[in-house]
Amino acid sequence: MADEIEWNVLMRTCPSRTSLAEIANKWTAMIVVVLGAGPLRFTQVRTRVDGISAKVLAETLRRLERDGIVTRRSYDEMPPRVEYELTTLGHSLAEPLEALRRWAEGNIVQVLEAREAYDLRPTSGGGRDLA
Amino acid sequence: MADEIEWNVLMRTCPSRTSLAEIANKWTAMIVVVLGAGPLRFTQVRTRVDGISAKVLAETLRRLERDGIVTRRSYDEMPPRVEYELTTLGHSLAEPLEALRRWAEGNIVQVLEAREAYDLRPTSGGGRDLA
DNA sequence: CAGAATCCGTGTAGATACTG
């Protein structure tokens, strides 16, 4: 994290930026993290990623399938059963995302404290720049 | 990535989840990554995170400041100069985010290929479940 | 169970104009 990098311009035309923007999504990140532990059925994912609607889950899973992150395996049974599993590519993505989740878990207290401190600052309620 | 984890349920009540959702944001991730190389002025950030509007950049920086991720240093000069810099906490966040950016950069081709293949599949155009 | 379809509210982002 010490090297000065000239490439550090995230051009809007760069396709990897679009990709990053998609990954860096609330639900996407959570779903991949959850699937990192192994294949799950639709409802299982939904239970673990608590709060997501069926619609959004289906949409996101579809997109992840399209991007080669997860595979969708549908068993022709009754009642229907569909399993989602990370691909190799998906697992490679799960690693950095898992690191991110760990960061969130490990630093939430600091964030909360910083937030509280910020909100208590006189500048945050009234006048802006303290100059 | 092999341990079966029962905690792997991202409860909606868990504050770290909210935190993750905020981090896993298009602009947030890019800004932190860009600031990872060192302090930058407002316009410099804006240039590097190409495409972001001044409004959204200001809002996001404010939120990051509130969360203790960046510091805002305003020099009383004319013309005005404001520098944003990652805090220690911010740098600790930049690492996993940088890893994520690297992933996006390194795997964009595979994603693009997978996407193309998916779109060419007969099922993606017409009838759904191939059963 | 695993979705698809529909409707709808709103948050978040974008463009534009203005200011210290």
Place this chain on the structure above:
DNA sequence: CAGTATCTACACGGATTCTG
């Protein structure tokens, strides 16, 4: 330069209903 203010809009997510 570094923002703020205002307005707009559309994509995103949520709730509900229906189906194979």
